[in-house]
Amino acid sequence: xxxxxxxxxxxxxxxxxxxxxxxxxxxxxxxxxxxxxxxxxxxxxxxxxxxxxxxxxxxx
Amino acid sequence: xxxxxxxxxxxxxxxxxxxxxxxxxxxxxxxxxxxxxxxxxxxxxxxxxxxxxxxxxxxxxxxxxxxxxxxxxxxxxxxxxxxxxxxxxxxxxxxxxxxxxxxxxxxxxxxxxxxxxxxxxxxxxxxxxxxxxxxxxxxxxxxxxxxxxxxxxxxxxxxxxxxxxxxxxxxxxxxxxxxxxxxxxxxxxxxxxxxxxxxxxxxxxxxxxxxxxxxxxxxxxxxxxxxxxxxxxxxxxxxxxxxxxxxxxxxxxxxxxxxxxxxxxxxxxxxxxxxxxxxxxxxxxxxxxxxxxxxxxxxxxxxxxxxxxxxxxxxxxxxxxxxxxxxxxxxxxxxxxxxxxxxxxxxxxxxxxxxxxxxxxxxxxxxxxxxxxxxxxxxxxxxxxxxxxxxxxxxxxxxx
Numbered sequence: 001x002x003x004x005x006x007x008x009x010x011x012x013x014x015x016x017x018x019x020x021x022x023x024x025x026x027x028x029x030x031x032x033x034x035x036x037x038x039x040x041x042x043x044x045x046x047x048x049x050x051x052x053x054x055x056x057x058x059x060x
Numbered sequence: 061x062x063x064x065x066x067x068x069x070x071x072x073x074x075x076x077x078x079x080x081x082x083x084x085x086x087x088x089x090x091x092x093x094x095x096x097x098x099x100x101x102x103x104x105x106x107x108x109x110x111x112x113x114x115x116x117x118x119x120x121x122x123x124x125x126x127x128x129x130x131x132x133x134x135x136x137x138x139x140x141x142x143x144x145x146x147x148x149x150x151x152x153x154x155x156x157x158x159x160x161x162x163x164x165x166x167x168x169x170x171x172x173x174x175x176x177x178x179x180x181x182x183x184x185x186x187x188x189x190x191x192x193x194x195x196x197x198x199x200x201x202x203x204x205x206x207x208x209x210x211x212x213x214x215x216x217x218x219x220x221x222x223x224x225x226x227x228x229x230x231x232x233x234x235x236x237x238x239x240x241x242x243x244x245x246x247x248x249x250x251x252x253x254x255x256x257x258x259x260x261x262x263x264x265x266x267x268x269x270x271x272x273x274x275x276x277x278x279x280x281x282x283x284x285x286x287x288x289x290x291x292x293x294x295x296x297x298x299x300x301x302x303x304x305x306x307x308x309x310x311x312x313x314x315x316x317x318x319x320x321x322x323x324x325x326x327x328x329x330x331x332x333x334x335x336x337x338x339x340x341x342x343x344x345x346x347x348x349x350x351x352x353x354x355x356x357x358x359x360x361x362x363x364x365x366x367x368x369x370x371x372x373x374x375x376x377x378x379x380x381x382x383x384x385x386x387x388x389x390x391x392x393x394x395x396x397x398x399x400x401x402x403x404x405x406x407x408x409x410x411x412x413x414x415x416x417x418x419x420x421x422x423x424x425x426x427x428x429x430x431x432x433x434x435x436x437x438x439x440x441x442x443x444x445x446x447x448x449x450x451x452x453x454x455x456x457x458x459x460x
Contacts, residue, residue: 030413
């Protein structure tokens with residue numbers, strides 16, 4: 001997968017925590033839940049671990 | 061009970077034939093039947109229940125669309141027919157193809173020989189007569205490991221499985237079929253690799269629908285993992301279309317065809333049979349597949365025909381497409397939350413795309429969070445305003 005522009009999404013009212021990652025995956029903007037069983041999240045974390053991808057902090 | 065005349069005939073040893081009338085009603089009990097005496101050929105498949113481990117084997121559901129051009133350029137992904145994953149190695153030889161949910165033309169019998177209206181079609185649009193080592197193209201279906209525990213693999217009681225399907229191509233010859241038992245426990249995977257079984261089938265006649273049946277022996281060494289002991293393990297049923305060099309099973313090593321082995325080389329090698337033809341050597345070539353059925357045991361039975369609605373429901377565990385419209389009046393500048401319930405609970409919280417829709421007022425709606433049964437969106441319009449969007453398109457992807 002070609003993954004770029006990864007950034008956490010923060011929910012300030014209900015969960016007060018990051019809920020997902022917004023990323024462009026193979027040219028499509030996707031919202032990826034923070035679930036290891038999600039194949040996109042697993043791939044994002046793999047690329048992060050390899051040092052090939054950085055996830056930006058959420059917008060303030 | 062036998063008649064008196066029958067008894068007399070038997071006493072005289074002139075009639076040794078037992079007919080239905082010789083057997084009293086209820087005399088043949090279950091206990092009188094030997095184990096496994098009633099085989100699938102003796103019962104109608106309608107009473108067996110759900111037997112096909114493949115979802116959308118008749119290719120009738122295509123939520124993402126019916127045609128995708130340049131799939132080799134686009135890369136790995138789910139296009140057109142649901143549950144079927146296109147897989148490749150970023151080939152450099154320049155070949156390409158269009159993937160289509162093909163519908164049989166009304167009145168044309170050829171594509172209806174299969175008993176199916178739809179098939180998955182790979183149409184070669186750019187050819188390459190020579191492949192670079194390491195290239196491969198295939199497509200596969202991944203079946204959740206938790207759905208396969210009854211196979212009892214990893215034990216001496218492991219059950220074989222039988223795959224049957226209809227195939228059609230202008231390109232005759234041998235094609236690869238690979239069974240891959242994938243687990244995602246990193247430590248285990250690094251130490252042992254993926255379990256694989258690579259075999260082949262032959263397309264004998266050009267431009268003719270042929271039904272193929274392949275029985276795969278149980279893997280009595282490695283269990284199929286389930287969700288309790290691994291993260292989303294699966295069994296992959298992969299149809300090869302071309303491959304070269306290190307992609308081919310190697311009889312001179314431990315990665316031989318027609319035997320189970322551990323591929324310890326991080327998925328990148330030994331995925332196809334060494335006799336695999338190159339479908340992509342001519343733009344005249346197409347590959348059609350339908351009526352795919354995987355069942356327990358060593359016998360192929362008639363294809364399990366389900367209604368469109370039943371197959372769609374099964375597919376929606378992995379992919380859904382919905383088109384919500386939402387208009388809410390905002391009070392002050394509080395964030396406005398809304399939750400869309402999904403049609404069916406999905407395998408996992410899905411990756412989501414969300415278009416802005418039309419007739420947007422305020423800031424419209426954006427994604428906020430996902431669960432396996434719902435998507436929450438958030439809107440903010442600047443205070444005391446309507447937040448509206450009509451016909452947003454939301455896709456939810458929880459494929460393996």
